[in-house]
Amino acid sequence: MITRSRSRVLPLLAVLVVVMATTSAWAADPPVGDANAGQAEVGSVCAACHGADGNSTDPQYPKLAGQHAAYIEHQLESFQRGKRSNSIMSGMAGMLSQQDIANVAAYLSQQKTSPGPMDTDQVALGKSIYDNGVAAVGLPACESCHGPEGLGDSAKLYPRIAGQHAQYVVQVLTGWHNGQAWGDGPHAKLALSVGQKLTVEQIHAIAAYVQGLNALK
Ligand code: HEC
Ligand code: HEC
Known part of the structure; x- marks a missing residue:
């Protein structure tokens, strides 16, 4: 009895595991950032605080130019999940899809950081x-x-x-x-x-x- 049901269930389980592993690997594949699309998105939304090229002029807002794409993505996801909280950025990040995040990160990471003065x-x-x-x-x-x-x-x-x-x-x-x-x-x-x-x-x-x-x- 037991051996018979096992022999039917096990192959089925094996197929399921393979299917799940393939689909979750797909889902986990991060989208590839498009820097041109990112430039447009930064220009229309983020530039007001962070500058069109990610070099903010108002020193309360961080410069994002030249920051690592992976770090920008990580922080935007942190704001989305409520792990890092900030009244402005939590709302901003909430509007972005995974693709938007990859796009803005690709664009900003390619910009040159403006040097700051040394005190x-x-x-x-x-x-x-x-x-x-x-x-x-x-x-x-x-x-x-x-x-x-x-x-x-x-x-x-x-x-x-x-x-x-x-x-x-x-x-x-x-x-x-x-x-x-x-x-x-x-x-x-x-x-x-x-x-x-x-x-x-x-x-x-x-x-x-x-x-x-x-x-x-
Ligand atoms: C109204 C102003 C404002 C706008 C618009 C804005 N941000 Fe921000 N951003 C902030 C502030 C303030 C912080 C600092 C938050 C903190 O202190 O935790 C910040 C922080 C960040 C950080 C973390 C940087 C770091 O060095 O840790 C990222 C990434 C970021 N913003 C991306 C964006 C993107 C992308 C957009 C456009 C979709 C955007 N921001 C729009 C004000 C703004
Ligand atoms: C052991 C490694 C380590 C050391 C040492 C360290 N940091 Fe960091 N620092 C980090 C990590 C990791 C983060 C990102 C934190 C996160 O993602 O939650 C960070 C983030 C920062 C940030 C925020 C940058 C941004 O824009 O988001 C600043 C500023 C900073 N560190 C300054 C310093 C200073 C100044 C020192 C020395 C007094 C220092 N760190 C020592 C690992 C380190």
């Missing part, structure tokens, strides 16, 4: 934290993840930060310092611990240094 008063403290971290509180050097020139690492989803507006960097690090995480994934926890190990004074110095990073090197 010379803050260079020494900012550079020391960037290059060496703060051993007393177990803070690793920023460069160990973001790279010596602040270019990040696309494969690891470590963002490019060179040239980013100091005001935005202060906003982000202060949020983490105060315990506002971007979700509960390993990267969100890591970023939270970076913010919490920095003092307010160190946050301002490191932000000023990061803003001028691509002008310096």
Whole structure:
């Protein structure tokens, strides 16, 4: 009895598993970004805050030009899922399809980041934290993840930060310092611990240094 029903059910199950594996692999295939379509979408919606080429002029809005496509996609999906929350961006990201996200990410990642000015008063403290971290509180050097020139690492989803507006960097690090995480994934926890190990004074110095990073090197 048992052997007979098994012999019918097992092949059927095997077929089902194969079909499911194929369809879910299809569904998981990310759409390929079209930079031209992305340019039009950025121009009509995002440019008001982030600039037509992703170089925002208002320093409360992050520059997106030259950011890794994978990181832009990851953050837009985070806003969509409510893991990273922001009253403006949660609404903006909610309007985008997966294809739109791939398009804007392709376009923005191909633009050149405009250099930011370096605040010379803050260079020494900012550079020391960037290059060496703060051993007393177990803070690793920023460069160990973001790279010596602040270019990040696309494969690891470590963002490019060179040239980013100091005001935005202060906003982000202060949020983490105060315990506002971007979700509960390993990267969100890591970023939270970076913010919490920095003092307010160190946050301002490191932000000023990061803003001028691509002008310096
Ligand atoms: C009305 C202003 C506004 C508009 C329009 C806008 N954004 Fe934003 N965007 C913001 C703000 C503010 C933040 C910072 C959010 C935060 O602090 O968490 C942000 C953050 C982002 C981030 C995260 C960047 C990072 O470095 O972590 C991405 C990606 C992004 N926006 C993409 C877009 C795209 C794509 C569009 C157009 C579809 C768009 N934004 C439209 C205001 C705007
Ligand atoms: C161990 C790796 C690691 C170290 C060390 C590290 N970061 Fe990061 N950083 C990350 C990751 C990962 C993210 C993205 C967080 C996420 O996706 O939730 C990030 C995000 C950021 C962002 C937000 C960029 C944006 O536009 O979204 C800033 C700013 C930043 N880091 C600055 C710093 C500074 C300054 C230091 C040194 C004090 C530092 N980080 C040290 C891994 C690191």
